[in-house]
Amino acid sequence: MNILPTIADSRDELEAIFRDLHAHPEIGFTEVRTSGIVADKLREYGVDEVHTGLGKTGVVALIRGKGKGNRRVGLRADMDALPIQEATGLEYASTNPGVMHACGHDSHTTMLLGAAKHLAATRDFDGTAVIVFQPAEEGLGGARQMLADGLFEQFPCDEIFGMHNMPNGNPGKVGICKGQAMAGAAFFDIAIKGRGSHAARPSDSKDALIIAASLASELQTILSRNIPAQEVLVLSVTQLHAGAAYNVVPETATLSGTVRYFSDDIYDLAASRMQAICDGMAAMHDVEISLELRNVFDVLINDDELSEAYMQAAGDIVGEENLDRNMQAVTGSEDFADMLKVIPGAYCVVGHAGTMPLHNPEYTLDSSILPVGASIMARVVEQRLPLAAG
Secondary structure (H helix, E strand, O other): OOOOHHHHOOHHHHHHHHHHHHHOOOOOOOOHHHHHHHHHHHHHHOOOEEEEEEOOOEEEEEEEOOOOOOOEEEEEEEOOOEOOOOOOOOOOOOOOOOOEOOOOHHHHHHHHHHHHHHHHHHOOOOOEEEEEEEOOOOOOOHHHHHHHOOHHHHOOOOEEEEEEEEOOOOOOOEEOOOEEEEOEEEEEEEEEEOEOEEOOOHHHOEOHHHHHHHHHHHHOHHHHHOOOOOOOEEEEEEEEEEOOOOOEEOOEEEEEEEEEEOOHHHHHHHHHHHHHHHHHHHHHHOOEEEEEEEEEEOOEEEOHHHHHHHHHHHHHHHOHHHEEOOOOOEOOOOOHHHHHOOOOEEEEEEEOOOOOOOOOOOOOOOHHHHHHHHHHHHHHHHHHOOOOOO
């Protein structure tokens, strides 16, 4: 493992930052403490500029290399946590009840700080590194908010790179999927308004709960009977809320969930079928049913050339034998996709010794990957902005 010297010397500091962030998680757009620590560390490291408040709680820093080139390479990390009660028992477990870094964004933030420290200390590149700390990745639109606030108008980038940890039990293994790598996603809410009644006389009701249960089942026929077998679609109903008493047939019910896809045409087909099913169920039961379907993540598309460049940089750190250049696409989603729609770039994963899945209350990150991820991010800047010989 070829950890960059500045980062190797900062192992203890990176571990301390990570543990502190893990113990004090913050939900999207409330990362005030986190972004404050990030901004303070960047100033301590001597970056050229630090800008706060972009995307509400985002932070952007600029680091200029020794050369006078005009090209700019971006590095991005996310900062937010999830509304999950931690159950790891770690000595640095969350001190914020009901909030946990169950996706490892604390590690992403730490790794990018490590990369920034190295780049600011060495400046062995020709151009500018744009360091982006993004809030609210977990379905709240943090990337879109930063873009709406003029991220790339204020801080232009020629290309941009992101990274995610992967609890696959394979520490130091780095992989990438070229082209379509992660699914687009929409969230949906379906509201049913029927007629309540005494539970002893359900014939007086238009039972919203029974209708909701039928609707949850009927929605699954979209995949099995409408989507061509060679296409990919995931439709998951994840919430059903109805009723508050043992002896009352509920008047209202709500269903919520998510749709994942790789093709806009397939998504449009699923959306039209969802609306048709809701309309049909409303007519069949003589009730009101409304569907709200909103896109929250675009399909993440890795640029082929920049994916290869990213793997070359990673190979310098972990060795060619630890690279996977042909990972399969996944139906998880990531709002870095929104940035990649504007600026070409690539997004890789770094494996670690943990095996508990992401978004699990017992998820634990193997912090030995902190200097690995930091070194890869720093190295890709140095390779993409090389200094002229001599």
